[in-house]
Amino acid sequence: MPMPRNYQQRRMNYRARNTEQDSDTDDTHSVHSSLSHGASTLFSHDDRSSVSSGPVSVSHALPHRGTGLRFRPENMYPDRFTLADIEVPRGPWVYLACPGSRRKCPHCKVHVSHSDHVVVAVDGACSKNAKDGARSSYGVFWGHNNVLNTAVPVEGENHHTNQVAELRACMRALLDVVHVKSLFEDQGGALSVVVIKSDSEYLVRGVTEWLPKWKRNGWKNSRGLDVANWEHFKAIERLTEDLERQKIIVKFWHVPRRNNRDADAMAKAVLRGVWNRGLGLLPPF
Known part of the structure; x- marks a missing residue:
């Protein structure tokens, strides 16, 4: 499915700024580390300079923390990429496609990807949202048959809502990044970038746009009241900063929503009682 119209419109500026420098990718070059391009090709830390020698240098396409926590693929990928193309499932992980990939592998049907850039999908669900008797759950999807995939009820909350469940899912994913880093390093690899994928505007805009304003206002909203779920947003900020200190870009x-079906299905399966931690979805699906 092509990217939505607003994605295409934003790319007009991309095309004006960038001359395509795509390199050929052969059938055997399906995954590579961005370390082969020098510093991280897609993103940069404050203390990293762009030394990319790869096919497309977009290390400055998104600014660093403070103005660039938002992942905006429309500013990074050529028009031939659909939203689905940006994610490259391989084994138990989902990687980010390389913007310089000219064509999909004819065997795998996916683009070349960066082996140190992973995508994790998160979502929350709530029955009787914000009402008496409400129950909520969340799903965290790292990839098919991944041991870190998580689908659990939300516990320890006095007030159950979809928004709280989504924030808890994000917190869980960020906590698990440390384990992902260790797994990659144990196999001789590295982890440079983690993209938290969500269909929740509340979560994404809350973290990337609204949180700095809330902090300046002492975690008060425009009416002078406490920001709803401020503790969760504060925890997400702390977890993100902890990972950045470990040189992991978040x-x-x-x-x-149609592009977040795995995490969505996991969260909802918990509420329906058809999720087993060891087996995943149980029939009926």
Whole structure:
């Protein structure tokens, strides 16, 4: 499915700024580390300079923390990429496609990807949203048959809502990044970038746009009241900063609901009682 119209419109500026420098990708070059391009090709830390020698240098396409927590693929990928193309599932992980990939592998049907850039999908669900007797749950999807995939009821909350469940899912994903880093390093790899994918505008805009304003106002909203769920947003900020100190870049990606079906299905399966931690979805699906 092509990217929505607003994605295409934003890319007009991209095309005006960038001359395509795509390099050929052969059938055997399906995954590479961005370390082969020098510093991280897609993103940069404050203390990293762009030394990319790769096919498309977009290390400055998104600014660093403070103005660039939002992942905006429309500013990074050529028009031939659909939203689905940006994610490259391989084994138990989902990687970010390389913007310089000219064509999909004819065997795998996916683009070349960066082996140190991963995408994790999060979502929350709530029955009787914000009402008496409400129950909520969340799903965290790292990839098919990934041992870190999580679908659990939300516990320890006095007030159950979809928004709280979505924030808890994000917190869980960020906590698990440390384990992902260790797994990659144990296999001789590295983890440079984690993209949190969510269909929740509340989560993504809350973290990337509204949170700095809330902090300046002492976690008060425009009416002088406490920001709803401020503790969760504060925890997400702390977890993100902890990862950045470990040289892991964290980005937040807002996608349509149809592009977040795995995490959504996991969260809802918990409420329906058809999720087993060891087996995943149980029949009926």
